[in-house]
Amino acid sequence: xxxxxxxxxxxxxxAIIFLAGMAVNVRNPVHSVLLVLAMFFHMAGVYLMxxxxxxxxxxxxVYAGAVLVLYLFVVFxxxxxxxxxLKRFIGxxxxxxxxxxxxxxxxxxxxxxxxxxxxxxxxxxxxxEITHTRALGIEMFSHYMxxxxxxxxxxxxxxxxxxxxxxxxxxxATTTEERRALMRGEELGE
Amino acid sequence: MEERGxxxxxxxxxxxxxxxxxxxxxxxxARANSLWPLTxxxxxxxxxxxxxxxxxxxxxxxxxxxxxxxxxxxxxxxVAGTVTRKMAPAVVRLYDQMPAPKWVIAMGNCAISGxxxxxxxxxxxxxxxxNLIPVDVYVPGCPPRPEALIEAxxxxxxxxxxxxxxxxxxxATTETA
Amino acid sequence: MVIEILLTILxxxxxxxxxxxxxxxxxxxERKVIGHMQVRMGPMRVGPHGLLQPIAxxxxxxxxxxxxxxxxDKPTFYAAPIICxxxxxxxxxxxxxxxxxxxxxxxxxxxxxxxxxSLAGWGVVLAGWASNSKYAFxxxxxxxxxxxxxxxxxxxxxxxxxxxxxxxxxSEIVKAxxxxxxxxYAIPQVLGFFVFLVAMLAETNRTxxxxxxxxxxxxxxxxxEYAGFRFALFFLGEYVGMIVMASVGTxxxxxxxxGPFEVPFFPIIWFMLKVYFLIFxxxxxxxxxxxxxxxxxxxxGWKVLIPLALGxxxxxxxxxxxxxx
Numbered sequence: 001x002x003x004x005x006x007x008x009x010x011x012x013x014x015a016i017i018f019l020a021g022m023a024v025n026v027r028n029p030v031h032s033v034l035l036v037l038a039m040f041f042h043m044a045g046v047y048l049m050x051x052x053x054x055x056x057x058x059x060x061x062v063y064a065g066a067v068l069v070l071y072l073f074v075v076f077x078x079x080x081x082x083x084x085x086l087k088r089f090i091g092x093x094x095x096x097x098x099x100x101x102x103x104x105x106x107x108x109x110x111x112x113x114x115x116x117x118x119x120x121x122x123x124x125x126x127x128x129e130i131t132h133t134r135a136l137g138i139e140m141f142s143h144y145m146x147x148x149x150x151x152x153x154x155x156x157x158x159x160x161x162x163x164x165x166x167x168x169x170x171x172x173a174t175t176t177e178e179r180r181a182l183m184r185g186e187e188l189g190e
Numbered sequence: 191m192e193e194r195g196x197x198x199x200x201x202x203x204x205x206x207x208x209x210x211x212x213x214x215x216x217x218x219x220a221r222a223n224s225l226w227p228l229t230x231x232x233x234x235x236x237x238x239x240x241x242x243x244x245x246x247x248x249x250x251x252x253x254x255x256x257x258x259x260x261x262x263x264x265x266x267x268x269v270a271g272t273v274t275r276k277m278a279p280a281v282v283r284l285y286d287q288m289p290a291p292k293w294v295i296a297m298g299n300c301a302i303s304g305x306x307x308x309x310x311x312x313x314x315x316x317x318x319x320x321n322l323i324p325v326d327v328y329v330p331g332c333p334p335r336p337e338a339l340i341e342a343x344x345x346x347x348x349x350x351x352x353x354x355x356x357x358x359x360x361x362a363t364t365e366t367a
Numbered sequence: 368m369v370i371e372i373l374l375t376i377l378x379x380x381x382x383x384x385x386x387x388x389x390x391x392x393x394x395x396x397e398r399k400v401i402g403h404m405q406v407r408m409g410p411m412r413v414g415p416h417g418l419l420q421p422i423a424x425x426x427x428x429x430x431x432x433x434x435x436x437x438x439x440d441k442p443t444f445y446a447a448p449i450i451c452x453x454x455x456x457x458x459x460x461x462x463x464x465x466x467x468x469x470x471x472x473x474x475x476x477x478x479x480x481x482x483x484x485s486l487a488g489w490g491v492v493l494a495g496w497a498s499n500s501k502y503a504f505x506x507x508x509x510x511x512x513x514x515x516x517x518x519x520x521x522x523x524x525x526x527x528x529x530x531x532x533x534x535x536x537x538s539e540i541v542k543a544x545x546x547x548x549x550x551x552y553a554i555p556q557v558l559g560f561f562v563f564l565v566a567m568l569a570e571t572n573r574t575x576x577x578x579x580x581x582x583x584x585x586x587x588x589x590x591x592e593y594a595g596f597r598f599a600l601f602f603l604g605e606y607v608g609m610i611v612m613a614s615v616g617t618x619x620x621x622x623x624x625x626g627p628f629e630v631p632f633f634p635i636i637w638f639m640l641k642v643y644f645l646i647f648x649x650x651x652x653x654x655x656x657x658x659x660x661x662x663x664x665x666x667x668g669w670k671v672l673i674p675l676a677l678g679x680x681x682x683x684x685x686x687x688x689x690x691x692x
Contacts, residue, residue, distance in 0.1 A: 219423070245406045245407035253417075262593060
């Protein structure tokens with residue numbers, strides 16, 4: 001008979017597979033984003049079952065709450081009515097199916113030859129005792145300090161790049177007075 | 191003050207097949223005490239409507255203080271001001287967007303019959319909003335005092351529940367129909 | 368085992384009905400408080416002093432015609448208010464009302480509430496899009512941009528509290544406040560409290576940040592096309608969100624259930640009074656301040672609140688490492 005944790009794991013796993021499959025199959029891109037949202041919640045559930053409650057909460061806050069909302073903004077900019085009317089994206093069915101089945105076979109072969117790696121330094125009881133948040137913090141800021149800082153620098157590069165792309169061009173006229181000043185031959189001083 | 195119209199505002203739904211008297215009484219009581227107006231101030235009568243919602247003649251006492259900006263959440267449409275021919279399709283569209291049960295109060299002479307603009311050479315004013323939508327309560331005046339608008343709400347509530355909230359004043363009972 | 372489950376279900380039902388009653392009367396008190404601040408009386412005629420007003424509103428909204436725009440997206444249109452309400456109500460489960468009394472006292476209580484408030488933002492943007500009307504869509508986009516911006520500020524303002532308490536568990540945070548002056552964290556964490564109060568107003572789409580909400584007469588807002596009971600669901604979700612935010616504020620900054628003296632048989636009294644005070648603060652700000660413009664909202668969130676909250680985190684870190692134990 002199934003124990004409760006096993007039952008929940010089977011439910012989460014099947015739901016993730018089903019939702020991900022549906023997300024690439026529905027016509028409306030907004031519906032597909034909603035299905036991905038539901039899938040992220042189930043992934044958070046799987047994290048919970050691995051004693052990683054901090055990761056589960058962060059998954060929902062960052063991934064489902066912020067990243068996916070920005071995905072949704074981009075989807076809104078696409079003309080949905082055109083998308084829904086298209087019959088299919090790739091010309092022939094056979095090419096798509098061959099590529100998909102090939103990728104599936106590769107993934108299954110890789111999953112079958114999966115070997116468990118060496119165990120970490122923390123046992124489950126130790127993590128449960130001092131809560132996953134604290135364990136994660138201790139590991140991240142002592143043994144994995146360098147990767148943490150590198151990740152921070154990468155994010156900083158992204159933020160600075162975003163600001164540089166969106167900066168206001170000082171030599172372009174945006175108001176009527178500025179255009180008139182440009183036509184008169186003056187420089188735009190701000 | 192005249193009144194016309196039914197207790198149930200006309201809507202796009204069919205009337206219920208089964209009527210349960212007690213339930214209808216409670217429903218009408220609830221609807222009467224929670225009439226949410228649609229802010230549809232068109233002209234000068236809108237000032238009197240705003241003043242009726244203000245501190246001196248508080249309309250919120252009767253439950254009608256939550257003015258909603260969207261017709262989908264409003265119960266009663268107070269047509270306050272002159273309805274021009276250009277505005278007429280908007281009035282009809284807003285009325286259609288309101289969910290049943292809904293009521294209309296025509297406030298001011300312009301909304302009742304065109305008011306001071308009802309002349310031979312009038313080319314732009316719709317002479318009375320009841321040419322466009324069914325009206326339940328008419329409030330005459332140019333503009334009517336805020337107390338008259340409150341009386342309109344009390345009349346509407348009396349229409350719904352059957353009993354009047356405050357006794358009428360002796361002068362009002364000597365009206366000629 | 369079965370008895371435990373039944374008791375938990377009973378607890379959930381009791382807490383749910385108490386919260387719903389609070390929400391209904393929160394709408395009544397809002398009209399009364401704002402009315403009195405504007406030198407007028409709020410609802411007075413519907414029952415003694417207007418006490419039956421929320422019941423009349425509720426019955427009326429429930430029996431309205433169900434309007435559905437023809438070109439709207441049916442499943443998303445139906446799901447959006449439910450998402451808002453579910454997100455707000457689920458957060459109630461982790462709030463401890465008094466010592467040892469929370470439906471589920473989990474170790475990441477604060478993060479769970481932040482996660483659920485992210486989900487509430489989803490309901491808003493879906494409502495805006497599903498209505499298929501340009502005003503609703505704009506309102507929904509603005510609301511979601513505002514929510515994700517102020518989520519960062521709110522999270523950062525709570526980080527100071529987390530650092531001082533050393534835990535994310537709500538009960539632990541309340542117990543750890545016993546060492547602060549007056550037993551509240553609002554005094555050492557003044558900056559954090561200020562940022563939290565402002566971010567709390569923005570997260571629940573209340574004035575002065577209610578640009579995208581239905582109250583705005585400028586753009587009709589994300590719940591334009593919702594009528595009757597669906598609108599009531601949004602309304603309920605907003606007020607439950609207010610109660611949740613006020614509860615988080617009392618637990619993190621005002622000392623939770625602790626009070627100057629013990630009241631027998633009614634351990635929830637201090638928590639309740641503090642939550643009522645914060646809800647009164649919501650109404651007070653609504654009656655007083657005008658609405659912010661959208662670009663001002665964004666500028667405030669990113670350029671003022673986030674640096675202040677980050678400064679608070681750094682200050683707390685320095686104080687904790689060098690000055691206090």
